[in-house]
Amino acid sequence: MSLDLSSSFLHFKVAMSEGSENGIYLFDQFKLDANKLMLYRDDLELALPPKVVTTLVVLVENRGLILSKSELIDRVWNDSVVEESNLSQHLYLLRKTLGNKSDGTPYIETLRRRGYRFIAEVERGNYVAKNPTKGLEASREPEAEGGVMVPPVAVERHGNVLRLVDWQPPLESAPKTDVPLARTIPVKPVLYTAVMRAALAAAVPLIILTAIIVFWYQARPVNSVADSSKELNILRLTNGFIPVDAAISKDGNYFVYHETDDDVSTLWLQQVGQSNRLRLGETSQLVYAAKTFSPDGRFLYYVAHDKATNQPELYRAPSMGGPSVRLLSDIVGPVTVAAGSDEIAFLRYDQTKSRSTILVADKDGRNERVLYETALPKKVVAPPSWSPDGRFLAFGEADLSEQTAQAAVTLRVLDVTDGSIKELSKEKWDTVYRIAWTHDGAGLLTIATRGGDGYSTRRDQVYYITYPTGISRRLTNDGNRHQVWSLGVTKDNAVLAVPYSRSSQLWSVDPQNIGSIAQLSMGTADGRVGLAPLPDGRVGYIARSGEDLSIWIMNADGSGAKQISGEPRVIEELRADSQGRYFIFSAFDGRHSHLFRIGTDGGNLRQITSGDKDEIDSTTSPDGNWIVYDSHVVSEGPRSSLWRVSIDGGDAQLFSKEECSTPHFSPDGSLVSCVRDEREILVLSAADGSKIESYKLPENSTVNFGVPWTPNGGLTFIRTAKGYSNVWVIPRSPNSEPTQLTQFTSGYLTRFAYSSDGAKLYIARGYPLNDAILISNFR
Numbered sequence: 001m002s003l004d005l006s007s008s009f010l011h012f013k014v015a016m017s018e019g020s021e022n023g024i025y026l027f028d029q030f031k032l033d034a035n036k037l038m039l040y041r042d043d044l045e046l047a048l049p050p051k052v053v054t055t056l057v058v059l060v061e062n063r064g065l066i067l068s069k070s071e072l073i074d075r076v077w078n079d080s081v082v083e084e085s086n087l088s089q090h091l092y093l094l095r096k097t098l099g100n101k102s103d104g105t106p107y108i109e110t111l112r113r114r115g116y117r118f119i120a121e122v123e124r125g126n127y128v129a130k131n132p133t134k135g136l137e138a139s140r141e142p143e144a145e146g147g148v149m150v151p152p153v154a155v156e157r158h159g160n161v162l163r164l165v166d167w168q169p170p171l172e173s174a175p176k177t178d179v180p181l182a183r184t185i186p187v188k189p190v191l192y193t194a195v196m197r198a199a200l201a202a203a204v205p206l207i208i209l210t211a212i213i214v215f216w217y218q219a220r221p222v223n224s225v226a227d228s229s230k231e232l233n234i235l236r237l238t239n240g241f242i243p244v245d246a247a248i249s250k251d252g253n254y255f256v257y258h259e260t261d262d263d264v265s266t267l268w269l270q271q272v273g274q275s276n277r278l279r280l281g282e283t284s285q286l287v288y289a290a291k292t293f294s295p296d297g298r299f300l301y302y303v304a305h306d307k308a309t310n311q312p313e314l315y316r317a318p319s320m321g322g323p324s325v326r327l328l329s330d331i332v333g334p335v336t337v338a339a340g341s342d343e344i345a346f347l348r349y350d351q352t353k354s355r356s357t358i359l360v361a362d363k364d365g366r367n368e369r370v371l372y373e374t375a376l377p378k379k380v381v382a383p384p385s386w387s388p389d390g391r392f393l394a395f396g397e398a399d400l401s402e403q404t405a406q407a408a409v410t411l412r413v414l415d416v417t418d419g420s421i422k423e424l425s426k427e428k429w430d431t432v433y434r435i436a437w438t439h440d441g442a443g444l445l446t447i448a449t450r451g452g453d454g455y456s457t458r459r460d461q462v463y464y465i466t467y468p469t470g471i472s473r474r475l476t477n478d479g480n481r482h483q484v485w486s487l488g489v490t491k492d493n494a495v496l497a498v499p500y501s502r503s504s505q506l507w508s509v510d511p512q513n514i515g516s517i518a519q520l521s522m523g524t525a526d527g528r529v530g531l532a533p534l535p536d537g538r539v540g541y542i543a544r545s546g547e548d549l550s551i552w553i554m555n556a557d558g559s560g561a562k563q564i565s566g567e568p569r570v571i572e573e574l575r576a577d578s579q580g581r582y583f584i585f586s587a588f589d590g591r592h593s594h595l596f597r598i599g600t601d602g603g604n605l606r607q608i609t610s611g612d613k614d615e616i617d618s619t620t621s622p623d624g625n626w627i628v629y630d631s632h633v634v635s636e637g638p639r640s641s642l643w644r645v646s647i648d649g650g651d652a653q654l655f656s657k658e659e660c661s662t663p664h665f666s667p668d669g670s671l672v673s674c675v676r677d678e679r680e681i682l683v684l685s686a687a688d689g690s691k692i693e694s695y696k697l698p699e700n701s702t703v704n705f706g707v708p709w710t711p712n713g714g715l716t717f718i719r720t721a722k723g724y725s726n727v728w729v730i731p732r733s734p735n736s737e738p739t740q741l742t743q744f745t746s747g748y749l750t751r752f753a754y755s756s757d758g759a760k761l762y763i764a765r766g767y768p769l770n771d772a773i774l775i776s777n778f779r
Contacts, residue, residue: 024125025060028101031125032060039097046097047471051076055090059108059118068115088546089457091116096452232475237272237496237772242723245485246498246772247291247300247334248272250439252490254319255772256280256300257498258288261722263699267302269319272774280321290334290434290485293319294342294363301344303331307699310679314346314365327365333383334434334485337363338390345371345393347383356380358395358414372414372421377401381409382446385435391417394424394444396432407451411435411444411465425470430454433484439491443467443779447482447497450474455570455588456547460484462497464778475778486772494776503766504528504750506541506558511710511754511761514743520558520762527764528750530574532583534600535756540583541764542574551583551598556760564602573617573705576600577624577647578756584608584627584647586616595629597647608649617662617706620647621686622669630661630674642674642689656689658682662706666713667758673707673715681707681715681730695730698738705751711758716741718749725749727761 023034031040037053039046058075059067067075073087091108098107101120109117243257258267265288267280280300289303289312300319305312314331317324332347342363349356354376361368371393374380382396393414400408409432411424430449437444443466449459450472458474460481465472476482480499488496506521521527523543530542530551537556542549543563551565551574565571568587575584582597595608595615608627609615618629627647630640640661645652660674660682671692672684681695681703695715697703702718702725710716715730719738725748727741742749744765751764 026123026125027060027107027120030098032056034061048093048097051086052090052093055087056094056118059116060122063118063120063122066111066115066117072116084546092456092547231777233776235273235774235776237270237774239275239771241268242768242770243268243486243498243772244770245288245290245483246488246496247293247486248488248490248494248496248774249293249297249319250295250491251297252492252494252774254293254297255488255496256291256293256319257486257772258291260288260700263721269321278321280317281324292334292337293488294337295339301327301335301337303334316364325364328361328368336384336386336393338386339388340390343390345384345386347380347395354379356397358384358393360416371416371419382411382432382435384414385437385444387437388439388441391415394435394437396429396435396446396448409448411446411470413468423470424465424467425472427451427470427472431460431484433460434487436487436489436495437467438489438493438779440493441467445475445487445489445495447484447487455549455572457544462487462495462775475775480769483770492776493779494774495778496772496774498770498772500768500770502528502748502750502768504764505766506531506539506554507763507765508556509742509761509763511741511758514741518557520554521561524766526552527762528766529572530585531751531753531762531764532574532576533753533755533760533762534576535578535580537755539762540574540576540600542571542585551585551602553600556755564600565598565605567605568596571596575618575620577620578622579624580756581624582647584618584620586618595627595645597649606649608645608647609652615643619663619665619672619706621665622667628655628663628665628672630663632661642672642684654689656684656691658684658689658691662703664706664708666709667711668713671709673709675703675706678703681717683715683732693732695732698728701728702749708753711754716752718752720748727752727763 025032025034029042034057037050039048039053039056055072055076058072069084069087095106095108100106107118107120109119111117237255242259244259246255246257248255252272254269254271256267256269258265263285264283265286266283267288268277269280270277285307286304287307291300291302293300298319299316301314301316303312303314311329312331313326314328314335315324315326328346330348332349335344335346337344343360344363345358345360347356347358356374356379357370358372358380359368360371374397377400379398379400380395381398384393384395386393393416395412395414396409397412398408399410407428407430409429411432412421413424414421428451430451430453433447435444435446443464446463446465447460448463449461453459457479462475462482463472464475476499478499480501483498483500486496486498503524504526505519505523506527508518508520510516525544527541529549532540534540538553539556540551540553543552548569549571550563551571552561552563554561571585571587573586576582577584580600583600584595584597586593587596592612593614593616594610595618596605597608598605609629614632615629616632618627620627625647626644628642628644631643632640639659641659642655642663643652644655660676663672663674665672665686670686672686674682674684676682679697681697682691683693684690685692697717698719700720702720707715707717710729714732716727718725719728724744724746726744727749728738729741730738747765747767749763749765753762755762
């Protein structure tokens with residue numbers, strides 16, 4: 001007969017396992033409290049979401065056993081329906097937190113197509129509660145001679161509820177303390193016979209189960225982190241528009257954004273909860289950016305620049321429409337307006353001196369004065385945000401002294417009364433963008449990326465950070481990124497944000513017959529970060545699966561798609577050599593991105609570059625012998641230069657003195673194209689790297705992966721107009737103008753590449769989803 005001691009009461013499920021009676025597990029330097037869902041490393045509390053710890057508990061309690069994905073999902077989310085990506089994210093975070101064992105193997109083993117297994121040695125433990133701020137003190141559980149040792153039982157009173165407290169050492173051995181203890185009802189020691197021990201051992205689990213259920217129902221927390229995340233309310237504010245750089249008024253009644261159509265931009269004001277909108281002023285040739293309402297909602301501050309000068313300037317206009325007034329020049333990101341005084345604070349960069357400066361001025365832009373200034377390797381990356389009482393300015397500062405942009409940003413708070421600065425917390429971030437305080441000053445919201453999440457689906461998310469304790473919590477988890485300057489908080493602590501996503505599928509086009517279009521794949525992120533046709537007609541591309549970005553390969557018609565790489569788990573910028581022997585790509589090693597080579601069959605992985613610089617974009621010579629790549633030095637700005645290395649690795653040489661990035665060899669190998677400041681194309685000699693010619697890019701051009709060549713020597717790039725994008729060509733003939741090559745009338749192109757024979761153009765193409773949302777009830 002099977003005895004299943006489980007209970008389901010008010011959606012609270014308890015299952016008796018073979019685990020530790022008090023829920024404490026010890027392995028290496030880690031202590032896992034299964035009851036309280038807490039994980040400690042050397043008595044230091046590790047901040048992990050409850051479901052992530054639950055995943056670890058299930059694995060530890062079934063150590064040595066293989067659990068399939070479906071089994072794990074059933075046990076962790078036994079009351080919910082979730083996708084496998086949730087499990088993948090939890091496992092990724094656990095592996096990252098635990099690291100590897102002393103022998104270099106992971107704690108959680110992956111068995112392909114079978115499941116996962118926890119493989120470390122685990123001991124059961126007792127614990128004695130210490131000062132709550134200092135974590136958990138655990139000890140290995142002693143064995144009683146001749147059977148199980150049953151410690152004294154204590155009962156703790158909470159109002160009218162009694163519950164069993166955690167097992168404690170004998171009362172007479174407890175250390176003396178001046179801290180008041182909870183009132184307990186001691187149970188006198190008993191001489192245990194074998195029969196009594198067996199009876200008590202059988203009864204204790206049922207007593208504990210009943211006590212836990214009663215105590216949980218009477219004393220469950222109302223506003224725990226887990227509950228708060230489930231109770232978030234999200235209201236979609238737009239439908240079908242593509243809002244950019246949105247801001248919301250403090251009273252929560254209006255929000256503002258701009259749209260871009262071809263070469264003109266339009267500012268829009270919209271009432272929350274209504275679909276009608278009001279155009280602010282006429283359409284403009286200015287390029288709009290970050291926006292801020294004044295605290296009383298009467299005025300709108302926005303940053304814009306003229307396309308000819310590219311000089312960002314600050315404007316102010318009545319929020320319900322009216323003439324704009326130019327206030328300041330050379331502004332980085334949004335300004336912040338102090339309540340009451342209406343002083344504005346803002347960020348400015350001096351590129352010539354590599355200097356970041358936080359300044360404050362009157363609301364009309366006069367009387368500028370410096371509050372804080374720093375120079376490389378320190379750099380202010382998140383513009384300041386004023387606290388509600390006007391005393392503090394929060395900002396993000398990066399320390400680039402270690403030549404890396406990863407986990408280099410710290411949130412800091414400047415006291416404007418005395419100029420002192422302190423860290424909000426010790427937590428490090430990959431990126432921090434706009435910051436906004438809650439109305440009561442008890443916390444901050446920001447668009448940011450936690451340290452180590454830069455290559456994951458958790459990049460550019462909305463975070464809430466308590467003040468002054470600095471405890472962070474991610475509010476968004478739908479897989480979308482968020483516009484970095486679109487953020488605002490109302491007086492009711494509702495948060496405006498603009499999530500965005502872009503699907504991407506692979507298509508093929510005949511350049512001689514543009515109307516012949518065929519869709520090759522059905523994925524959601526196919527080819528967006530890498531596309532590399534091979535000479536035999538197959539196509540290599542990068543696709544996302546869970547947290548991984550891996551190399552896939554398909555036939556020219558889209559059939560036979562299969563994954564050929566597993567490590568590194570996250571790669572980008574895929575290239576192929578002209579002979580079809582290798583794929584070249586970039587991967588992050590924990591500090592920097594470097595170039596790797598792998599056979600097109602998925603074998604013989606080899607690292608090509610190394611050092612203290614970042615190498616991402618590359619191109620291979622037509623003879624297959626050389627790789628030209630761009631090298632980024634983060635601490636210098638960052639700045640990019642082109643280098644050359646053998647396809648087999650070895651010492652690299654400076655290729656060109658020109659500062660540019662994203663190189664591409666011409667079909668005959670005599671020239672190399674590259675891009676400067678995303679506004680200018682340079683054509684270099686492949687022999688010595690000298691500049692031969694240059695071309696200005698039209699407005700709304702995209703050259704994030706460079707400027708590939710057409711088979712006959714033209715230069716290609718992506719340009720967006722009227723809400724969709726196409727491939728454009730610069731013929732490189734005298735007095736010629738850029739011409740549109742493809743004829744798509746919808747969707748966005750993210751990448752393209754010609755086949756080796758030039759007979760096909762492969763395109764990664766999809767549709768964006770941008771809608772302003774309002775998040776409430778996050779605290």
